[in-house]
Amino acid sequence: MPELPEVELVVQSLNNLVSRRKIIVAELLRERLAPFNSPTEFAERLQNSTINHVRRRGKHILFDLDNGNTLIAHLRMSGRFMLLPVERENPKYTHAAFFFADETRLVFQDQRHFGFMRIVETARLHETKELKSLAPEPFGEDFTPTYFRDVLKTSKKSLKEFLLDQTKVTGLGNIYASEAMFLAKVNPQTPANEVPTKKANVLFDKILEVLHESIAHGSTLNVNPENIDGSYYGGGFSHGWRVYDRENESCVNCEKPIARLKQGGRSTYFCPKCQK
Ligand SMILES: [Zn+2]
Structure with missing residues (x-):
């Protein structure tokens, strides 16, 4: 998807x-x-x-x-x-x-x-x-660090499941949620309402960073007018993923193996050492 x-x-x-x-x-x-x-x-x-x-x-x-x-x-x-x-x-x-x-x-x-x-x-x-019911757009003016910190406090779900909930944060799916949590060094199993303020602020920035980075990559791609679909990222950009789909490969920070766990029926990829 x-x-x-x-x-x-x-x-x-x-x-x-x-x-x-x-x-x-x-x-x-x-x-x-x-x-x-x-x-x-x-x-x-x-x-x-x-x-x-x-x-x-x-x-x-x-x-x-x-x-x-x-x-x-x-x-x-x-x-x-x-x-x-x-x-x-x-x-x-x-x-x-x-x-x-x-x-x-x-x-x-x-x-x-x-x-x-x-x-x-x-x-x-x-x-x-x-x-x-959709949450504010990540690049819209309503998606602010204050909004993000406040909405985190409303949920006891795991952070990963929280990030996929489109009524809380719009636009994050399995890939970019894993990537943003890795960059923010936060554990995907942390209950959303227990994410410390400092981490929440970093995570907010990293969400925007991973989405910006990916959209910038997209702008370099040539889309065939006879095939306008969501598959243009599959090949090229996957090399840029830090944890997503990299189970057992070494962490780009600490070289420990990337782990995978199931949350809400979907895979989460993370570094158990960097994301304690
Ligand atoms: Zn690591």
């Missing part, structure tokens, strides 16, 4: 490619992709609208349209967008297609069928179920 930096790359690519394009016809080919909009409503609310811009809220991709609607899209496990020329057939597992005035079309393809779309009024976006 793509994490925030990967979705950010998808959003920037889509914004460059499709903003200011006019949708002539929209087709919902798999009804369950957009469970809150019928195929007829889906088509009607998108037809003859121009995409003002594409932006992100958490891992939701938002297409703001000039007719007062926003199309929310979530890639989940395997969703991808493909900008295709007119002569190209829809690929297998095409679940939605958006035909532009210039005869190109944007296709949403999803082999594993977990993708999600919903059309809502832009003015009511903040009260939409998918978005309203």
